[in-house]
Amino acid sequence: MSQPVCAIVGAGEGLGRALAARFSGAGFSIGLVSRTETGSAAAFEAAAAAGTRESVRFVAADASQPETIERALANIAGELGEIDLLIYNARREFTACEPLEMTYAALEDSYRVEVVGAFAAAKSVLPAMRERGHGSIFFSSATAAFRGSATYPLYAIGKFGLRALSQSLCKAYSRDGVHIVHFRLDCDLDVPVMRELYGDRYDPEKLADPADVAEAYWLAYQQPKSAWSNEVELRPHTEAWTC
Amino acid sequence: MSQPVCAIVGAGEGLGRALAARFSGAGFSIGLVSRTETGSAAAFEAAAAAGTRESVRFVAADASQPETIERALANIAGELGEIDLLIYNARREFTACEPLEMTYAALEDSYRVEVVGAFAAAKSVLPAMRERGHGSIFFSSATAAFRGSATYPLYAIGKFGLRALSQSLCKAYSRDGVHIVHFRLDCDLDVPVMRELYGDRYDPEKLADPADVAEAYWLAYQQPKSAWSNEVELRPHTEAWTC
Amino acid sequence: MSQPVCAIVGAGEGLGRALAARFSGAGFSIGLVSRTETGSAAAFEAAAAAGTRESVRFVAADASQPETIERALANIAGELGEIDLLIYNARREFTACEPLEMTYAALEDSYRVEVVGAFAAAKSVLPAMRERGHGSIFFSSATAAFRGSATYPLYAIGKFGLRALSQSLCKAYSRDGVHIVHFRLDCDLDVPVMRELYGDRYDPEKLADPADVAEAYWLAYQQPKSAWSNEVELRPHTEAWTC
């Protein structure tokens, strides 16, 4: 099979779907990993529509159980060929709470998805990528990776850890030709759940379009290896950002 | 009992001991928390020598088991009075490994000590501090909290998480009068284990003296509440640092 | 004239030349601005070779004299049409010195090129870009914008200022559709002057290929406006970086 292969862990109806469509449209075979087939259905259909149904696969796994991630990615590589691009896009549903309300179980569960699962995914593809001397590993992250939060502390703690993992992998394995990128989405996405959340305050100009974010991933994928970014920030032109 | 109370979680023979001596010398009762009484023996003797033996307590707890931290700190508050200053100084023995060598168990264990244990300690003292409108919580951390590592990835991932926790607590509870500080030690400490590690390359001028670091904690403790630092960096004058 | 227009201020034989070739090859008219025509000769020929000689212009200006920059860019817009992409790539020859050796004149001269000249260039194109609701302004910068230096303090002070300018412009004018990017080159470039400087230690694997950097600018130019990066880092895969 001569198509390049893109595996997406955490392939929901928002960014996951847009990524599946973008890379399928660019000629990639697509392997989708979510907890349930329903969870990836929109991404599956989008990938099939942008490319061909034959080159899309779904495999179930639970991001909080690293061995299931390993098996799913081995499965995808077995069916579609070695993975050229791994996108780790999983995250826990985040619910607001003040720090003192965090339970120990929630702290560990969030970490398992954000960090341990991300590591399991990277670990599943890195040895083959290093051997071939190329490959890309992209982590979807957020501004929460850069600052703590009085209202979403679990999310911040998880994303800080994910960023540390991403930097550590870069520093160890970039020299082998593996392009590792931490994407900081500095905004909310214009996805169904956000439209509901915003209600009357919904303003598409203030949000990132998932298709645009997927396009930015695609552009990063094309960076030549003497001019790589390892941390990429993405925000709408309307965003009043701080560093 | 009218002495202020300082609790130190992770009270070994290095920085823990220096902190115990410094705050005991300043008139604090000292509560020491380590896994074993032997582990805190040097800190205990230093605190007793700098103050009085009667105002020093040891309570055993395992930083990777948050409930034991809670019990130990409740115990100290019961015996010595409400805790004015909590110093979380626990960390796992760090051993070098490249990222791909990390086990899932090691990733979780490191996080339990660096983040979950730190949270358990903070949670044990915060409600009383908020009620009284003052108190201080100090986290011992490192430059590893600011950058990933090809050789100590576990340490970096843990310290990033600790920094996110510290910032989140600041943003939620500073306004209640609780001074929360993340101390970034940007250097190795001049402690027995480092002297061994450095061997012939041992040069005390290149290392931070634990007594000096303890002095810097003491100075931070005295900051007035309209001019607080929440992230404090400390390094020897010989250090060629990067931000 | 229906071609998009790219103006490059500081169009030498290294990155300037590669940028001229890349954007000319993509169908842009190219306006080159340097102190002397000789200084831009290599860039001129590269642009002519990648596109057509008719759509390349050279205009002389001195980056340390802001009015000359304004005139040069007005001149280019008059001849080639409104500028779609402005790349500010000028910098002073940097020579090593310790901080105490800096002269006041050198401090001011460096600032004039790095900050005042960059502002003059941005100011020359921003009003038209805001009116049309689109346009891109790219600043070539370096890791020196993120940390001071014991050996190149002038360069660091200049690049910090350039970064502050870039962020300030972003925060004021991104919402009008103008994409402003600070490119942090986290490496030396594989250009003639560096080959000489490195001598026996010259290793192309450790340096960024100017053509690759130009490609990365081109990719950034294509980011859709709900997913923009405003600070882009670029480094070779061999670089052992710190944040």
Added chain:
Amino acid sequence: MSQPVCAIVGAGEGLGRALAARFSGAGFSIGLVSRTETGSAAAFEAAAAAGTRESVRFVAADASQPETIERALANIAGELGEIDLLIYNARREFTACEPLEMTYAALEDSYRVEVVGAFAAAKSVLPAMRERGHGSIFFSSATAAFRGSATYPLYAIGKFGLRALSQSLCKAYSRDGVHIVHFRLDCDLDVPVMRELYGDRYDPEKLADPADVAEAYWLAYQQPKSAWSNEVELRPHTEAWTC
């Protein structure tokens, strides 16, 4: 004369006055430098009241003219003895403007006060400090040194440059025993001009008390040299900060 000597460049009625009082009260001779004697009158009286009138001096200089700074500090050292602590506290009156409204003259003038004047002051005391193997140089700065601004771009550009200067001096001269600190005031100060500016919204709880900030400088001055901070952030406990 055996008292230690503190020189304050930019000694107005706000922070300058509080610093003069704090260090005079701690037994320092105080040298005050401002453009006019009237500008330092409040600081002079505060220093005299906290110590003795005999050990306070005023010398006029213009921070935008580096030679006048050099002469003023030489003058102070001649009269009071070698300077142990230099505090550079000068800044331009900052007025809001959007980036496109900045004039080239304002850009240069701001830089002269924020960076060139700060360098002139440091240069005046560094050689003697290095020879003696100790001394402290403190720069008053702000959060503006960490992020650009759509409304105060001049201030941000100046403070970025000041931070670069401070880091460069640290990296070159800390090893000689000189403690160099960039103070980031992450808040407005509770000073007369701010009370006016805030009007009805004036709330002392939200502002930093200059006496508290001066206390924090005093605490930093006491850090032992194996545990120095080179960048100190200060904010009121009520501040909702971002990194």
